[in-house]
Structures are given as structure tokens and as C-alpha cells.
Amino acid sequence: MRIRPVGAHALLLDCADLDEVQAWRAELWRRREAGELTAVEVVPAARTVLVDGVPDPVAVAARIARWTPGPTTTAAAAGEVEVPTVYDGPDLPAVAGRWGVDVPAVVERLRHTEFRVAFCGFAPGFAYLTGLPAELAVPRLATPRPRVPAGSVALAGPYAGIYPTASPGGWLLVGRTALTLFDVHADPPARLTPGTRVRLVAA
């Protein structure tokens, strides 16, 4: 892990892989909870953890460099969510073609994969789910759809994701869920927070 300064009030932890990201994200959240880290935002992403709103980044970077993140299994405390999914997405045949299997095999695979929220982005409550092997990565649509309905379950690159609200989108649609994924009156407002384990069970 390498620490890069970001402006005058933030640090970026550059990690080797997503496992290291998960471990640092959990570690930094734990340290912040314990009062050992002051930061407004701790934002995990694909290969990095951003620590923003830090009063003295140079001193904090030196402190972080002395910490060792706990094993990623501690992130299991984030809980598990079952997402009841209707597998009727228009891009299922395209995914099956990419994977070299038939549509029922795609559904079977997705139903039985244990996903984990790597990070959120793109829109409030939009979670990037990992769990599929790298060789099953699929490209985005060359031309994004102008409107993807809320609750659409989709794939892009190595990730699965669920659109919390209707928006334009280029991910391949494999299904849909009626589960509310983002509710400003809930605490936390996002159902799928970083570290959460997710199963896309049949509805």
C-alpha cells in the first residue's frame, strides 16, 4: 500500500488489490470509530481508499503507515443482504454468449455467487458487487440506454450492480428486484454498504 497526497486535506491509499482495499477500509472505519482517525470521508474504490477532510494529512499519513490492517474477515460484520431477483433481463442472452453457456446457466451462476459490496459510486446507493471470477467480465454496451429502470440488476466489467434509481446506463441487464436500495429516511440510507455480503436469490 502506498499513500499519495490529494490536495491539502486528503490522502489516497493506493492498494495492490481489492482485498487490500477492503482491509484498509475496514481498518480506517474502525480507527475512526475508536477516535484514532479524524476524517470526514473514507471512500473505498476499486484499488484505492480515499481519506478526505483530514486536518493534518502529513501527520495522518505517517500514522497510517504504522498501522497494519486486520484480516479482511473482520469486514464480515457488515452483514448480509438477500436481494430477491427476477431473472428476465434483456441482456441475459448476450451474457450467456460471452460466458459460453446458456441462459439458465447464467442465472444459476448469479443465484449461487456470494457477492460482496466493494464500493459505492455512480449514484447514491449504487454498489459495485464483486464475486464473479475475472474471466466472466463483460463489456458495457457500446451505446448506453437512455433510461435503465430502478431495481435493474446488471453486469459490467468484473462487477454486478443494481440501479437504485432510474438513470441512463450501459451495464448489461440480467434481472430486476423490487427491493428498495436507497432510502433517505433509513440509517444508513443505502441498503448495500461497502463490505456487505449480497446474494441475488430468485424472487
Place this chain on the structure above:
Amino acid sequence: MIEVLRAGALTTVQDQGRPGFAHLGVPHSGALDPAALRLANRLVGNPEAAAGLEITLTGCALRVTRAACVAVTGADVEVRIDHPVGSAGRSAGGRAMDVGRPLSLAAGAVLRIGRARAGLRNWLAVSGGIDVPPVLGSRATDTLSGLGPPPVRDGDRLPLGRPVGHPAPVDLTVVPPVPDELRLTLRLGPRHDWFTPAALELLLGTAYTVSPVGNRVGARLTGAALARAVTAELPSEGLVLGAVQVPADGQPLIFLADHPTTGGYPVVGVVADVTPLAQARPGTTVRFHGPQR
């Protein structure tokens, strides 16, 4: 209550934003110049965190249904008050008032904010604050995610809170002039090493121009394209306010209040203070310099 007679090009409810939710994909949002809104709030006796209006270029016209104290900060603009017929402050056609001082409105008075003479944006505080329901601790309109109230439209009625303080005893605050050329302090990184040394020299050594394609999400610049030393695709990573992202066309984009929480193009550097960009009209010259000067 505020009745919106004319909403103008883009008027939004803003406050100091909704920090602390970036890990859930929720942008910070809030006033593009938070200090200018805080000043307006102090002038009318509001807590600094109160919500006001952010008004863009073409002004707006509002009627208050109760007596209120208001203050306008930001761009140089004409402010007029039309008092209701029969009230003590009445005068034909209204009076031209100043930006940056508390103004008293009688119930039924109309506040008319004109077109900005220089700069782009104004902030309006009203005693009691705009009391729309907060969303995740903020009343700000986030134009990227859609959180918060929608942009203000003609005919809207905006609730006001109960005043809790007294207007500040000042005659006039200084309205900073809008420079023709912005000189922005830039700290390189976190991905400056994804660019060629020549690109970094161009970034710090040549003038850029504010493009018309800018909004609350970011200020787009045009100028020397920044060539990449690393052409690989960058996995999405967290973004901060003021991040200078360089998309595929090499033209820098400076992220403002409604910026996304993550982005997949390298950030060459971070601007220390983005608030001057809130007043930068298209065509404004921007020069970057390092933090050492």
C-alpha cells in the same frame, strides 16, 4: 413563505452540503461558494448552516408573505425592493439596494435580483432560512444525484423557518471584484505521474479558458491538451472537491460541489480553493500555479 415570481436561469436551494456519505455514492453538494452563503446568513441573523438560494446569472424575483430580513452576497448585481402599496417604505419602481448588507422587507414586498453585471452567482439568505425538508442532513439541491429539492421554478412557494437571531449591525460588506484572470493554486497528484512531464509543464505554464460547458458539477477548461504517460484505464477512485480530472480528450475539468464521489479518469492535481470558479464566466482565463509561491 417565499413566492417565486421569476426563478431565473437556475436558482437552487443550497446550504453547506451533506458531508459524510461519499462512501455511499452521495455527493457533498451545497453552495458553490459556501463562505458567501455563510456571510449572507450572518447578515440576516441566521445560523451559518441555514439554507438560502443560489441564483445564477439572470437573477430572480421573489415575494415574501411575511416581514423578513434578507441579504444578497456574491456577484455584483442590482437588487430592488418593491414594497406593497400603502406600506411605509413604498417608492415608485422600487429602490436599488446593495449587495452584501441586510435589507428589511415588509410582508408582501417583492425582491428583484437583476442580471449579474460581473460574475455569475449570488446567494440569498432570508431570516429564518429556507425550511424545505432536509435530506441526509442538508436542504441542498444536488443537480447530479437529484437529492434535495428540485431547482426552483416560477410559482414555487418555499417555506421559511422561524428567525432565531437578529440582523448583523453592518452597513456594508466588501464585494470582492471578479478578476478577468483566475490564478488557482494547484497541488499536483494523486495521478500526476500518469501524465508526461511536458503535460505538467503545459498545465502550470499555459493559460486555460473556462468553457461554456460548465455547471455545478464541474468547470470545464479548454487549452493545451494534457498527454498521458500511462495510457492504461484507471480503476474508479474517490474524488475530492477541486480535483482536476483529465478525461480522454486531455482537457481538464475542475470538480465543484455536485461532483461525483468516484471517477475513472486520472486526477492530475487538486485546486486549493474553487470558490472563484463560482463567478467565472465562460471565456475567463485560468492559470495554475504550484503551492510554493
